[in-house]
Amino acid sequence: MSARAPRPTRADFRLFRPIQTRWSDNDAYGHVNNVVYYEWFDTAVNAWLVENGFLDIVNGDVINLVVETSCSYFESISYPEQVDIGIAVERLGTSSVTYTLGAFRRGEETAAALGRFTHVAVVRATQRPTPIAPPLRAALEGLMRPG
Template structure:
């Protein structure tokens, strides 16, 4: 079950030479939805916060093609919430017919902005992340 959803229209330049959305766009969509949620819902300021979230792992399993001018619905949840890290899980679907086009995950580790040493996820942010946790 995915607890946060956003619709994102594809763009003309998302298509590759094969006529479908290129694989790198799938990662970009997941990353965009994660960061929109962090900023818009959780109130995280990536430019001023004392810690930053670095992607240390990502994965995407492609299930079906999608092409411009399709709209992609991205579902987001937290699969695992650790002390210094979070595993975001995402599903991408074609809005027009509900077809799942990809499933993936990102693992963010929170680090000190200056030293890059791992730090605990701030409690206010953790509280918001817990709302997306699907254990």
């Protein structure tokens, strides 16, 4: 068993995406359910990819598949809070990228949760890995985690 990840701060991330919690995000315990964090992380990364022209989810020849995920929770978030999802690149391979993601309460310096997931670029028709396109690679290099 590995040691728990240290609690990150906003300085550990390169960009932030706003997320508004929804009434349905809360579970029976009155806080955002753990699976919702994964939705936030996936939404933040894919929105960035789409908005910057790196992903065409309907017609693109190359898509990204999530092959690994994890999340450490430090404190609860509840509806109706606003959340900022911090994004940084932890590792950049030939056809894969591992993102580090932080869920921050609006205005807070330390993350309430720390996620990570790995995307693999694949050819949509074959589902086989393909190298990350040079323009996307350059943009991902700009998101490399500090330090």
